[in-house]
Amino acid sequence: MHxxxxxxxxxxxxxxxxPRRADGSRRALRIGLGGxxxxxxxxxxxxxxxxxxxxxxxxxxTNDIYTREDAEFxxxxxxxxxxRIAAVETGACPHTAIRDDISANxxxxxxLEDAFREQAPLDLVLVESGGDNLTATFSRGLVDAQIxxxxxxxxxxxxxxxxxxxxxxxxxxxxxxxLAPYVGSDLDRMARDAAEQRAGLPVxxxxxxxxxxxxxxxxxxxxxxxxxxxx
Amino acid sequence: MSRAALLVxxxxxxxxxxxxxxxxxxxxxxxxxxxxxxxxxxxxRGRLHTAGLVAAGLAAAAALGLDSVExxxxxxxxxxxxxxxxxxxxxxxxxxxxxxxxxxxxELEALAAAFPRGAHQPVVLGVTARAAGLQPLDAAHxxxxxxxxxxxxxxxxxxxxxxxxxxxxxxxxxxVLDAVAEEAAAAALAARRDGPTALPAASSPLLDISxxxxxxxxxxxxxx
Ligand SMILES: Nc1nc2c(ncn2[C@@H]2O[C@H](COP(=O)(O)OP(=O)(O)OP(=O)(O)O)[C@@H](O)[C@H]2O)c(=O)[nH]1
Ligand SMILES: [Mg+2]
Numbered sequence: 001m002h003x004x005x006x007x008x009x010x011x012x013x014x015x016x017x018x019p020r021r022a023d024g025s026r027r028a029l030r031i032g033l034g035g036x037x038x039x040x041x042x043x044x045x046x047x048x049x050x051x052x053x054x055x056x057x058x059x060x061x062t063n064d065i066y067t068r069e070d071a072e073f074x075x076x077x078x079x080x081x082x083x084r085i086a087a088v089e090t091g092a093c094p095h096t097a098i099r100d101d102i103s104a105n106x107x108x109x110x111x112l113e114d115a116f117r118e119q120a121p122l123d124l125v126l127v128e129s130g131g132d133n134l135t136a137t138f139s140r141g142l143v144d145a146q147i148x149x150x151x152x153x154x155x156x157x158x159x160x161x162x163x164x165x166x167x168x169x170x171x172x173x174x175x176x177x178x179l180a181p182y183v184g185s186d187l188d189r190m191a192r193d194a195a196e197q198r199a200g201l202p203v204x205x206x207x208x209x210x211x212x213x214x215x216x217x218x219x220x221x222x223x224x225x226x227x228x229x230x231x
Numbered sequence: 232m233s234r235a236a237l238l239v240x241x242x243x244x245x246x247x248x249x250x251x252x253x254x255x256x257x258x259x260x261x262x263x264x265x266x267x268x269x270x271x272x273x274x275x276r277g278r279l280h281t282a283g284l285v286a287a288g289l290a291a292a293a294a295l296g297l298d299s300v301e302x303x304x305x306x307x308x309x310x311x312x313x314x315x316x317x318x319x320x321x322x323x324x325x326x327x328x329x330x331x332x333x334x335x336x337x338e339l340e341a342l343a344a345a346f347p348r349g350a351h352q353p354v355v356l357g358v359t360a361r362a363a364g365l366q367p368l369d370a371a372h373x374x375x376x377x378x379x380x381x382x383x384x385x386x387x388x389x390x391x392x393x394x395x396x397x398x399x400x401x402x403x404x405x406x407v408l409d410a411v412a413e414e415a416a417a418a419a420l421a422a423r424r425d426g427p428t429a430l431p432a433a434s435s436p437l438l439d440i441s442x443x444x445x446x447x448x449x450x451x452x453x454x455x
Binding site for chain 2: 089090102107
């Protein structure tokens with residue numbers, strides 16, 4: 001009867017984290033967007049698609065908690081053609097699907113990559129997490145960089161509270177600055193607290209209600225893609 | 232054989248996608264068929280003797296080294312619901328990804344090459360068990376346990392059921408689960424002699440029907 005193997009079979013990057021595929025081509029840069037419910041993740045994804053789709057071949061994976069609303073919003077807004085948007089179901093646990101068991105998200109990312117491999121290989125895949133709590137971060141096996149999106153209406157003490165999302169994300173976005181006067185949020189205090197928590201990692205304040213409100217985040221993404229391609 | 236490898240494979244935290252599936256529990260909760268620990272136990276008992284036994288037989292046969300293409304066809308024949316077939320292949324693909332990274336082995340590479348769209352999860356589970364140095368009976372145990380562990384965890388999330396009660400349900404089912412696994416392993420031996428028709432083919436029409444309905448819900452927490 002078959003038991004242990006005589007020789008150890010070589011380990012492969014079956015989780016597809018390796019930047020280059022077996023044929024030497026470079027896979028797309030994968031950027032995760034996480035953050036609390038309603039902070040503006042989907043709005044940021046939509047704005048990024050509009051800002052970047054003429055420059056790059058892009059796709060989006062959404063992780064709705066219990067509906068297909070994020071995917072449907074992106075479809076309705078026609079920010080990308082439908083074949084460039086995929087939805088993953090998360091069994092009531094959005095953080096599990098982006099951190100502890102990333103298999104379904106990797107499937108979705110790879111299916112998108114494969115689908116465009118011939119015609120226009122993807123440069124960028126955005127993975128939006130379902131809205132979760134301040135501890136929900138992406139696995140490094142799933143994304144190359146992550147953006148954590150909070151908003152001013154969720155309370156201006158969130159940067160001070162910290163947590164893995166706020167402190168370790170490659171980019172912290174404080175969204176909905178247009179609402180600050182109405183909810184009494186102190187943006188200077190948020191900026192100070194965020195700087196203190198993040199040891200030099202970048203923070204962007206944005207309002208998507210403004211014309212081209214996503215431009216700073218879009219520039220950050222462009223820089224990441226440039227660095228990815230140059231590496 | 233390594234008992235520890237069995238623990239790794241059976242661990243609910245093994246990253247193979249199971250957490251997003253309720254094994255029919257979400258539909259049963261909505262229909263009112265699962266509403267407390269006792270009804271969860273009844274649901275799990277039914278599932279164990281039907282879907283669980285079938286999965287365990289396939290897993291044991293695959294762990295025994297029977298032809299995976301034949302076993303996959305046998306799994307299709309035992310899975311009338313298109314939604315459940317799709318879920319089983321998707322989960323098979325996810326398990327294979329985790330297995331290839333965890334227990335690299337030529338059998339797993341061959342399986343991936345033979346089934347680019349994924350093989351049924353119990354077949355992949357059996358080949359994985361084999362690659363991990365486990366026995367057919369071990370594979371059967373994992374399949375049988377997954378058939379009830381998934382619904383139990385999902386019910387804790389869906390109903391807010393006391394997690395200690397859910398664990399109690401699983402513990403009470405343990406002797407039956409052992410018996411199902413042994414029956415499955417014996418059937419796998421018979422299948423080596425007589426072909427896959429010797430494998431269990433118990434069916435649960437209500438699970439199939441409600442899986443089809445569930446797949447069409449616009450709002451749901453679990454993928455199946
Ligand atoms: N005022 C204002 N509203 C915004 C801004 N960005 C997003 N919104 C609104 O905030 C609401 C939630 O935005 P979404 O983008 O759906 O938030 P999300 O983080 O994707 O939400 P979940 O996926 O449910 O967690 C929507 O009504 C948006 O239109 C902003 O900069 N200012
Ligand atoms: Mg969203």
